Amino acid sequence: NAGVTQTPKFRVLKTGQSMTLLCAQDMNHEYMYWYRQDPGMGLRLIHYSVGEGTTAKGEVPDGYNVSRLKKQNFLLGLESAAPSQTSVYFCASSYPPESSYEQYFGPGTRLTVT
């Protein structure tokens, strides 16, 4: 099992450009999440999905969109990148959290917006 994978690993964007981050998991997890990690702030939830075709807003959703067309994939889009979106982005997946299952994380994408 590859677990949770993310592409790309690194990206540099200019302000106003768009991009899509791809997350894939091979554990048949229903739930998937996108977080951003900033120094001294821990991880903050951007969006999450409780199943194929469903998405919901997290703690910091502004400036991002997501889609879950297939159960194994969760895409995070930036339509018009801003320097404030410079961060490390992590995808995670889990079984239904009401069963107390932990989340499994991908290796991260380091995004710089200039």
Add this chain to the structure above:
Amino acid sequence: AQSVAQPEDQVNVAEGNPLTVKCTYSVSGNPYLFWYVQYPNRGLQFLLKYITGDNLVKGSYGFEAEFNKSQTSFHLKKPSALVSDSALYFCAVRDIHGDYKLSFGAGTTVTVRA
């Protein structure tokens, strides 16, 4: 609302000495509590969790954590630290009757010197 506090940004210990990373939490109801570790340029790895039952939880790599309901704490411990334990550690909490979201602390950087 739920939240986690990790009062120490950094913890420095000598190899072979005990290691403690502190975490306190706040939830409306009862908590699910988690510890994750992040090595440089890697994603988060699950260490251990408290769901219910025994207040002392044992996890990966010789780590353990003690749940203290009266002090709302879930401190991570290791009796004898290794240089390879140097990493960033995150505590996370979820209210068992809340929504699906985990709230993470800001993280504690552990440095174990040889």
